[in-house]
Amino acid sequence: MRAVAASILLFVAIQSRPAHGAEPASRSGVPVHAAAISHPPDTKGPAPTVEALTHDRGVAAGLAVVPGVIAHGSGHYALGQRQTAFALLLSEGIGLALVIGGVSTLRATGNSRYLAGPALAATVFGAGLVLASFGADLYGTLATDGDAVDSIPRAPPRFESEFGYRYVADPRFSYGHFVVESLTLREGRFRLAPSAWFATDSSNVRYRVEAAYRVLGLEPGELGKRDDHLDLVLGGLHQRYLPEHFQRSGLEFTLDARFELAHLGDTLRGSFVDLALGYGRARVKYDLVGLSVPTDTDDLLLARVGLGVLLRGRAAPGSEAKLYYDHRHDDYAAGFFTPGRISGVFGKFGADFRWFFTPRLGVLLDAQVGSAVVGGVSLLMRDGNRNTGRAP
Amino acid sequence: MTRCWKGSVGFCLLLQLACTRPAEERTRRDLEVGHAKSAALDVAVAAGLAAVRMLSREQLTLWLSAPSSDFSLVVREPLQLEFHVENAMAALELTDLDANQLVPIVSGADATKKSWLLTLTPGSRRFRLAAPTAGKNGRFRFALLSDVQEAIDRVQDVYRSINAQPELDFLLGAGDLTEEGEVSELERFQHELATLHVPYYTTLGNHELGERPPAYQEWFGRANFQFVHRGVYFTLLDSASATIDPLADDWLDAWLANGRSSVHVVAMHIPPIDPVGTRNAAFASRAEAAALLAKLAEGAVDLTLYGHIHSHYSFQNAGIPAVISGGGGATPELGSDIGRHFVVFDVDATSGIVSSRVVPVDQEQ
Numbered sequence: 097m098r099a100v101a102a103s104i105l106l107f108v109a110i111q112s113r114p115a116h117g118a119e120p121a122s123r124s125g126v127p128v129h130a131a132a133i134s135h136p137p138d139t140k141g142p143a144p145t146v147e148a149l150t151h152d153r154g155v156a157a158g159l160a161v162v163p164g165v166i167a168h169g170s171g172h173y174a175l176g177q178r179q180t181a182f183a184l185l186l187s188e189g190i191g192l193a194l195v196i197g198g199v200s201t202l203r204a205t206g207n208s209r210y211l212a213g214p215a216l217a218a219t220v221f222g223a224g225l226v227l228a229s230f231g232a233d234l235y236g237t238l239a240t241d242g243d244a245v246d247s248i249p250r251a252p253p254r255f256e257s258e259f260g261y262r263y264v265a266d267p268r269f270s271y272g273h274f275v276v277e278s279l280t281l282r283e284g285r286f287r288l289a290p291s292a293w294f295a296t297d298s299s300n301v302r303y304r305v306e307a308a309y310r311v312l313g314l315e316p317g318e319l320g321k322r323d324d325h326l327d328l329v330l331g332g333l334h335q336r337y338l339p340e341h342f343q344r345s346g347l348e349f350t351l352d353a354r355f356e357l358a359h360l361g362d363t364l365r366g367s368f369v370d371l372a373l374g375y376g377r378a379r380v381k382y383d384l385v386g387l388s389v390p391t392d393t394d395d396l397l398l399a400r401v402g403l404g405v406l407l408r409g410r411a412a413p414g415s416e417a418k419l420y421y422d423h424r425h426d427d428y429a430a431g432f433f434t435p436g437r438i439s440g441v442f443g444k445f446g447a448d449f450r451w452f453f454t455p456r457l458g459v460l461l462d463a464q465v466g467s468a469v470v471g472g473v474s475l476l477m478r479d480g481n482r483n484t485g486r487a488p
Numbered sequence: 489m490t491r492c493w494k495g496s497v498g499f500c501l502l503l504q505l506a507c508t509r510p511a512e513e514r515t516r517r518d519l520e521v522g523h524a525k526s527a528a529l530d531v532a533v534a535a536g537l538a539a540v541r542m543l544s545r546e547q548l549t550l551w552l553s554a555p556s557s558d559f560s561l562v563v564r565e566p567l568q569l570e571f572h573v574e575n576a577m578a579a580l581e582l583t584d585l586d587a588n589q590l591v592p593i594v595s596g597a598d599a600t601k602k603s604w605l606l607t608l609t610p611g612s613r614r615f616r617l618a619a620p621t622a623g624k625n626g627r628f629r630f631a632l633l634s635d636v637q638e639a640i641d642r643v644q645d646v647y648r649s650i651n652a653q654p655e656l657d658f659l660l661g662a663g664d665l666t667e668e669g670e671v672s673e674l675e676r677f678q679h680e681l682a683t684l685h686v687p688y689y690t691t692l693g694n695h696e697l698g699e700r701p702p703a704y705q706e707w708f709g710r711a712n713f714q715f716v717h718r719g720v721y722f723t724l725l726d727s728a729s730a731t732i733d734p735l736a737d738d739w740l741d742a743w744l745a746n747g748r749s750s751v752h753v754v755a756m757h758i759p760p761i762d763p764v765g766t767r768n769a770a771f772a773s774r775a776e777a778a779a780l781l782a783k784l785a786e787g788a789v790d791l792t793l794y795g796h797i798h799s800h801y802s803f804q805n806a807g808i809p810a811v812i813s814g815g816g817g818a819t820p821e822l823g824s825d826i827g828r829h830f831v832v833f834d835v836d837a838t839s840g841i842v843s844s845r846v847v848p849v850d851q852e853q
Contacts, residue, residue, distance in 0.1 A: 203819070204819070204822075205821070205822035205823075206798040206799070206818070206819040206820050206821040206822055206824075207767055207769055207797065207798070207821060208821050208822035208823045208824075209763075209764040209767060209799075209821065209823055209824075210822070210823050211822065212764065212766060212767035212769075213764075213766035213767065216766070216767070216768075265508060266508065267508055267509055267734045268731070268734055268737070268773070268776050268779070269775070269779070335775070337775060337778070337779065340775075340778070340779035340782055340783075341779075341782040341786065342778045342779065342781075342782045344774070344775070344778060375766070377765075378774075380778045380781075380806075382778075382781070382782050382785060382806055382807075384782065384785060384786050387785065387786065388807075389782075389785045389806050389807045390804065390806075390807045392761065392778075392781070392804075392805060392806060394761050394762075394765040394774065395764075395765035395766055396765045396766060396768065396774070397765075397766040397767075397768070425768055425770075425771075425772060425773060425774050426774040426775065428775075430772055430773035430774065430775065430776070431730070431768070431771075431772030431773060432772065433507050433508070433510040433729060433730065433731065433772055434510070435507065435510055435697070435700070435729075436694075436697050436698060436700075437668075437694045437695055437697050437698055438694070439510075439694045439697075439728065439729045439730035439758060439772070440730030440758055440768060440769065440770055440771060440772045441768060441769075442772070466772065466773070467508060467730075467731060467772040467773045467776070468508060468773070469508065
């Protein structure tokens with residue numbers, strides 16, 4: 097099922113490329129040239145190839161599914177991209193080892209309090225690697241416009257705002273409709289991002305603020321061909337559930353990273369993996385009339401893996417689509433229910449689709465499936481010119 | 489337009505993946521527990537506090553989920569009925585409520601199995617199964633045992649230790665009796681219980697969900713229910729899917745109101761909050777967990793009991809004393825030196841939870 101969802105995502109991404117593939121045009125009709133980017137053009141050239149088993153990308157994509165679902169990289173192998181194929185197979189192997197190691201540790205130790213956190217993190221990242229290597233193989237065999245990807249500038253905006261609507265379908269709570277607002281401000285290596293969700297049909301609100309420091313990666317105004325980055329993120333959260341008589345407030349710390357899969361091979365240009373790992377701690381305060389109830393504290397593992405693609409063609413820079421898994425259990429979508437024995441462990445699955453009509457204006461479609469289903473749309477606005485930044 | 493359509497297909501696929509009420513079907517099946525019909529006889533157990541294990545023209549067998557239970561029979565033709573009750577307290581009596589008299593027992597040789605012979609004429613009849621002390625307030629003792637799972641071959645050690653406890657009224661279970669919940673495993677579990685001197689009142693755990701639909705309720709009765717023993721209220725909830733179904737949550741409102749002015753013990757398998765949050769052997773939603781705990785605190789619940797984690801934890805949630813005890817023998821939690829165990833509680837309807845103590849099984853052998 098996840099593979100089908102990944103295929104749909106990739107298909108939509110590829111549909112957005114121009115008919116002739118290699119030379120995209122900006123929305124204003126002015127061509128965006130790779131020369132506008134500060135980084136030198138990729139001098140490596142295409143990865144060394146050996147004789148391809150097939151030149152038909154449809155056949156290669158089929159091989160990426162069967163036997164690719166077992167041996168990741170099969171599609172690239174068929175295209176003669178042996179190095180990339182090997183990298184994807186290695187990623188699958190590492191991912192499987194992490195999953196097997198994590199699950200075995202959990203089972204053998206009876207979910208030991210000392211090992212459960214690391215074992216779960218290993219399992220999440222391992223599963224992420226397995227799914228990402230499969231998705232990347234499929235993407236790389238289908239995507240033909242890697243050069244076009246290289247002409248998309250990647251400067252992060254100094255300012256971005258979101259205003260939107262979310263529907264939360266949760267039979268346990270009376271809320272359903274939310275107005276969502278967020279603001280992201282960047283200065284140098286620092287980022288500040290306050291956000292809020294307000295229920296329009298219940299007394300429920302969630303405030304969140306993130307302060308981040310970019311350890312590695314592009315800063316606003318800095319153009320680059322790749323958007324690999326590593327951020328240290330400190331987050332604060334306050335949620336009020338007035339009808340349910342409690343408030344939840346917490347602090348969290350995460351390492352947030354993006355890795356462009358182009359590092360594994362030119363065919364993978366335009367795809368990326370997002371990873372986040374962290375720890376959160378929260379207080380739950382109960383507001384019961386006439387009762388003095390002690391506050392509870394709890395902690396949670398934060399782990400997130402996602403596979404995404406840059407949208408090109410008619411989409412302005414900043415457009416991307418992403419499928420992800422998020423292990424957190426304390427937000428509206430919370431953790432995923434499974435019908436059988438394994439209950440409560442999983443986080444949520446989600447999909448993001450950001451489409452910028454112009455360098456400054458876009459929409460975000462967002463869906464999450466956990467113990468609740470969350471979906472909605474936001475209007476995105478940000479600063480920036482055609483290239484969403486300036487060349488240094 | 490085409491792209492919109494593709495996006496819609498993707499969103500629908502995500503919705504297909506979603507299951508926001510995994511326990512709904514199970515919870516609705518609770519309403520059928522204790523009800524059965526045959527050509528000659530209908531049986532209806534009040535509040536579903538017993539599973540009808542066998543109903544024919546000659547025989548009716550109930551598996552009790554509570555120390556006392558009322559039931560009614562609708563008889564369509566004259567019958568001589570063998571009435572068997574399993575999972576019964578040693579002093580269980582059968583009262584004909586219409587005649588207001590005890591029905592003489594035929595067999596009570598086994599500690600938890602009782603039999604009567606009923607001569608029935610067409611019409612409606614009401615009966616009560618209860619021990620003489622069931623309705624009288626006073627101090628009593630019960631024990632908590634959960635998470636036997638794959639250790640069923642060694643469970644007799646645990647039962648021997650439980651049988652050695654003096655003055656135990658019953659054993660309470662917080663789920664995970666079996667490894668997969670298969671019929672053969674449920675049958676084996678009931679067979680092994682024959683040596684236990686006290687009845688075992690339990691709800692199910694996530695390990696009973698291997699079969700679809702789970703067979704648990706046919707064997708052990710309701711997953712969500714409440715009973716009263718000597719003035720103390722016991723509410724057992726089905727949290728096997730890491731949530732409480734909204735229908736059961738509605739029932740809980742009434743059960744909390746029932747127990748508000750007395751001592752109230754609430755038990756379920758998966759705890760709302762795991763004391764080790766990064767592990768999250770707990771509800772799938774922290775918000776649902778907090779909402780449930782706020783409700784329990786508002787309902788003046790005196791004690792919460794959980795299983796699922798194969799160790800022993802004693803803590804507070806929303807100010808309510810909480811015990812996690814998963815010591816039935818399933819793979820023990822590394823780093824916890826408790827091993828197989830059960831917990832014994834002394835309670836009193838007026839004094840509350842008087843005491844509790846952990847009884848390690850393997851150290852006693």
